[in-house]
Amino acid sequence: MTHQQVTKSVIPAAGLGTRFLPATKAVPKEMLPVFDAPAIEYVVRESVAAGLDDVLLISGRGKEAIENHFDRNVELEQVLTAKGDQGRLDLVRETADLAHIHSVRQGQALGLGHAVLMAAEHVGSEPFAVLLGDDLIDVHTPVLEKMLAVRAEYGGSVICLMEVPHESISLYGCVAIESTDSADVVRVTDLVEKPPVAEAPSDYAVIGRYVLDPAVFAVLRDTEPGRGGEIQLTDALQTLAKMPAEAGGGVTGLVFSGNRFDTGDKLSYLKAVVTLAGRDPDLGADFNAWLRDFTAE
Ligand code: UTP
Secondary structure, eight states: OOOOOOOEEEEEOOOOOGGGTTTTTTSOGGGSEETTEEHHHHHHHHHHHTTOOEEEEEEOTTOHHHHHHTSOOHHHHHHHHHHTOHHHHHHHHHHHHSSEEEEEEOSSOOOHHHHHHTTHHHHTTSOEEEEOTTEEEOTTSOOHHHHHHHHHHHOSEEEEEEEOOGGGGGGSEEEEEEEOSSTTEEEEEEEEESOOGGGOSOSEEEEEEEEEOTHHHHHHHTOOOOGGGSOOHHHHHHHHHTSOGGGTOOEEEEEOOSOEEETTSHHHHHHHHHHHHHHOTTTHHHHHHHHHHHHHO
16 A cells, blocks of 8 residues: 655644743743754754655744744845855855745644644645654654654554653653564554553653644544643544544554653753754864863862
8 A cells, every 4th residue: 555645744833831931931942042053943954854845833922933043034144244254144044945934823832732733724635744843853863754664654643652761651642552573663552641650551652753644633623632731642643543544543653762852851951952062063072071071070
């Protein structure tokens, strides 16, 4: 069976970012700099690297800075041109040309499932990718392309799973799984959002990359608010996991074992900044030397 190709991605970025207050009171958490670029720029680059350059941002009140970052800034360009600063001019222009960026607003942050539903009109009846705007996957361990290959083989929806320490599974969406012939591909039989540790069906957490069948939209329309009073994508995926393939159901998991940073979480954010700074061709050597001295003190 051949499955429809994925051409579009959706990046939800309308959340309130309460875990990172007060930094995120007026600045979207997706715009916090991770070394020298805002978090969401890495996410857009990841989408484009996987061949998906039609990108829909789910934006909201106070999130205009995100749209501005991916637009032209003519005044800044004029100043840099007058100064003859070609290097910085290229940097400023590049983000405007990175992808075909569209945006739609989620009027109220009613949950990730509700944010994804905002994409229904733009996406139509094609499968599509979802990349969370504050979730960074290390470029050295890309996963989206592999997920697209899993979708091409299995159809339905594909989620990204990461094994986490047992006691922290209650912070994530969690899955019940069955193995397949491939070591890193599993069939997802059930999902539950942030379960108590004792009730978690596995130590596999759902992380912020998805390839979704368009059947998810009809399911989301019927999904009642769940944990935290939010419309949860996990709950819609639970319904999809139990639906027949002919109706767009079925959920497959790809087990990921690379580096991933949740930049909406302060500790994970710091790890992302240090990792990227340490790799920078200009500053990395000096930074790493300083860091070794600093931690030895
Ligand atoms: P999070 O749960 O990490 O975002 O959602 P949050 O609600 O902003 O975070 P805290 O817990 O208050 O700190 C993951 C992604 O989904 C988006 C967020 O912007 C983030 O990129 N999201 C979440 C929406 O777009 N809309 C929502 O209603 C909720």
